[in-house]
Amino acid sequence: MLSLKDVHSYYGASHILQGVNLEVKKGSAAVLLGRNGMGKTTAIHSIIGFVTKKEGEISFEGENVINLKSHQIARKGIGIVPQGRRIFTNLSVKENLTVFANQEQGGWDLEKVYKLFPRLKEREKSHAGNLSGGEQSMLSIGRALMRNPKILLLDEPTEGLSPLMVGEVMEVIVKLKEAGMSMLLVEQNIATALSIADDVYIINKGRIVYHDRPEELKKNMDIAYHHLAIS
Template sequence: MLSLQGVHSYYGASHILHGVNLEVKKGSVVTLLGRNGMGKTTTIHSIIGFVTKKEGDIVFEGENVIKLKSHQIANKGIGIVPQGRRIFTNLTVHENLSVFANKNHGDWSLERIFDLFPRLKEREKTHAGNLSGGEQSMLSIGRALMRNPKILLLDEPTEGLSPLMVGEVMDVLLKLKETGMSMLLVEQNIATALSIADDVYILNKGEVVYHDHPNELRKNMNIAYHHLAIS
């Protein structure tokens, strides 16, 4: 469904990604792990078109989109849940969701979002700036779904959340997986990441240094210790 083939990305003169190869099959969840500054967010931004200086191939449903602008890529069916959520804090929950509604319609409607996130339904008229971190994360995911994407790029959706809220957000992602939603998930917490993943990649200094099934990584945790410096 989505594949990166020899992708190099740059911020000005800084060479961030060095020949990244990565694949997300339809209906699968791929987790991208790595320490801070290793290129995970740059990978997400390269796919969605926020990074404009890049080389290689980013193929989505058979079409190379590496030269397209971000809004063109989004219109192809790639949704993003950005790091830090980036919701409109001065708008209500309802307004945040409605403003992103896909005019071509699709399976995801406001009603379906509220079925997935009952907590958001309860806070429908609340300004987003008054939501908890977990609620804001749910809103960010719901907002992306309102575009009716074919694949979701999620950049650390559980960042800064309490363990309880991490569990709630991951429960939602598992429900999305059950619907067949394809996802590329950037996550810092290895246990959280592996709990949902079908494939796992590890980035180190802009290069893929590991790719395998999560069960294989669990059997070789020394690899995770080496590349992720977990304790």
């Protein structure tokens, strides 16, 4: 449903993505692992059109979208849960969910999001800035769902959360996948990645240095540790 073929991305003269190949199949979860600064967010930002200097092919449902503007890409059904959540701290939980909502018959609405995240219902009227990190992560996911995406790109949704909250947020992400949502999840933690992945990719200095199914990776964790080792 989404594939990157030999994608190169640049910030000015900096050549960040150096020929990335990656695929997310419909209904599956691809996980992109890599240390800080390796190009994970740049990959996500390239897909959604935030990075404009690019070469290669980014195809979504058979159409090359690499030259489209970010609002056009969003309208095709690519949803984003940005790194650092980026919620509107001075708006209420409910306002965060409804501000950019894209109403669609039978799609996501407040009721469905609240069913998935009962905590958000309880805190509906609170200022989003007063939520815990885990609740903010849930809000960021809920806000993305309210736009009725066909695929979700999640950039480190559990970053900085306590182990308990990592578990809670991941449980919901697994539920979403089981409900058929296609996703690309960016992670730094191998265990978290393996809990959901159908495909695991490891990125190092702007290149995909490993791709396999999690069962294969589990048989040879040395490879993952090698690519993810702190150097």
